[in-house]
Amino acid sequence: GIGIVLNIPFGGSRRSAEARAEDAAAEAARDEVDAMRRDITREAQLDVARSQLALELWQAALAAQTAHATSAARQRRAWELGEIGLAERLQAERLAADAALAELRARADAHETRLRVLIDAHELWHLADDTADHASHALP
Numbered sequence: 001g002i003g004i005v006l007n008i009p010f011g012g013s014r015r016s017a018e019a020r021a022e023d024a025a026a027e028a029a030r031d032e033v034d035a036m037r038r039d040i041t042r043e044a045q046l047d048v049a050r051s052q053l054a055l056e057l058w059q060a061a062l063a064a065q066t067a068h069a070t071s072a073a074r075q076r077r078a079w080e081l082g083e084i085g086l087a088e089r090l091q092a093e094r095l096a097a098d099a100a101l102a103e104l105r106a107r108a109d110a111h112e113t114r115l116r117v118l119i120d121a122h123e124l125w126h127l128a129d130d131t132a133d134h135a136s137h138a139l140p
Helices: 012-080 086-120
Strands: none
Touching: 012 086
């Protein structure tokens, strides 16, 4: 005997509706992934820009600190020679101390932003299978 089996699925409108719903869900997931990639890229670019700006600010603060230290040394010498009063010398010393503090804060900010970029780029604190290499860097 010869036989023919014919299989015709019924319910085409229900299946096509399910297929459209699955396509819409897949498209929404792709859009969400694209949006997440854009957000991550934008944040990474902002972090790099912040790091560069912090470095420039630190360099400017270092130059200002050096200039104030030089000025304070000159003021100290002028005071020793009796050419200026104590108030002027103390004001110069205060400005030098303030500039030194500003330089320290700018340096800390520059290092913080640089470390943030390194961590986000996975250049620091890798999560690798070979944890033996990183055991010496672990916190107690």
